[in-house]
Amino acid sequence: MELYPNVYRIESLFGGRNLFQYLFVGDNIVLADTGIAETPEKVIFPFFDKLKIKPQQLTLAVTTHSDVDHQGGNDAIKKASPQTMLSCGEADRELVEDPGTLYTQRYNFLKDEHGVGFEDEPSPDAGKHRPMDLCFTGGERIHLRDGWWLEVLHVPGHSRGHLALYDPQKRALFSGDAVHGRGCPKATGEMAIPVTYYHIDAYLSTIRYIEHLPIDVLYSGHWPIMRGEEIRDFLAESRRTVEIADRAILQSLAQNPSGLTMKELIDAVGSAVGDWPNDTWFFAMFPIKGHMDRLEQHGKVKPVRGARPAKWALA
Numbered sequence: 001m002e003l004y005p006n007v008y009r010i011e012s013l014f015g016g017r018n019l020f021q022y023l024f025v026g027d028n029i030v031l032a033d034t035g036i037a038e039t040p041e042k043v044i045f046p047f048f049d050k051l052k053i054k055p056q057q058l059t060l061a062v063t064t065h066s067d068v069d070h071q072g073g074n075d076a077i078k079k080a081s082p083q084t085m086l087s088c089g090e091a092d093r094e095l096v097e098d099p100g101t102l103y104t105q106r107y108n109f110l111k112d113e114h115g116v117g118f119e120d121e122p123s124p125d126a127g128k129h130r131p132m133d134l135c136f137t138g139g140e141r142i143h144l145r146d147g148w149w150l151e152v153l154h155v156p157g158h159s160r161g162h163l164a165l166y167d168p169q170k171r172a173l174f175s176g177d178a179v180h181g182r183g184c185p186k187a188t189g190e191m192a193i194p195v196t197y198y199h200i201d202a203y204l205s206t207i208r209y210i211e212h213l214p215i216d217v218l219y220s221g222h223w224p225i226m227r228g229e230e231i232r233d234f235l236a237e238s239r240r241t242v243e244i245a246d247r248a249i250l251q252s253l254a255q256n257p258s259g260l261t262m263k264e265l266i267d268a269v270g271s272a273v274g275d276w277p278n279d280t281w282f283f284a285m286f287p288i289k290g291h292m293d294r295l296e297q298h299g300k301v302k303p304v305r306g307a308r309p310a311k312w313a314l315a
């Protein structure tokens with residue numbers, strides 16, 4: 001789908017959710033996100049065909065952040081077009097380069113202590129090990145053609161090195177999964193999975209940062225296109241969801257002085273938010289761990305000594 005002249009949204013489904021990549025066609029051709037392992041061959045290159053673009057013409061692929069559905073196609077892109085440069089946020093580099101590292105450090109880092117996580121072996125969707133050619137820290141410009149460029153923004157929270165691309169001429173932000181509203185929807189509209197931010201203060205700063213950017217339209221990794229007031233509402237809802245989670249955690253800990261496990265906190269937060277499908281609540285382990293780290297730093301909660309699985313109690 002053409003969003004505006006020379007800018008396209010490439011669309012597929014992953015687990016019932018929309019999965020979007022964005023394509024910018026100037027003198028340089030730039031792709032934002034590469035999908036899962038099969039997305040380049042099945043979706044991206046066929047889309048290129050319709051525009052009469054060859055994979056070898058792709059200048060740069062930017063992975064917005066370290067997740068299977070945004071980085072999985074990097075290997076297939078590089079195989080089809082060795083001269084295309086692969087890139088991501090510097091702080092996500094190790095996770096984007098290697099599916100094994102993505103699983104141990106991001107998806108399963110709570111498994112030993114809290115008994116929550118994913119399968120041990122990376123899913124085939126995660127693609128293969130593939131080094132980045134360059135990394136961004138935010139503040140860079142990607143030249144598309146004379147008078148047209150993208151600004152690279154660092155928008156952490158969901159991941160440490162999360163990037164967004166900003167087209168100042170169109171006041172358009174390509175935000176990946178930087179902000180989550182109340183959760184990630186299915187293509188059919190109902191909620192698919194919980195919010196999955198992790199670094200709470202960074203996430204709140206990112207919400208505030210985007211609120212103050214001059215943007216008319218927001219294009220993301222999975223959410224519908226938003227304009228004007230819809231963007232304000234989405235950002236406000238994103239912040240409110242952080243507050244709901246924080247409050248639900250503190251309230252349930254107050255009712256359970258002997259402490260709560262991660263799984264019990266997941267149930268508390270899942271019930272408080274209300275509209276996440278029950279079988280996906282475990283995804284909330286990421287924000288809950290982030291909240292617990294922050295509450296611990298602020299002296300409000302403490303780990304219960306010797307508890308297995310680990311428990312937290314009010315300090």
Ligand SMILES: [Zn+2]
Nearest residue numbers: 067069177221
């Ligand atoms: Zn995603």
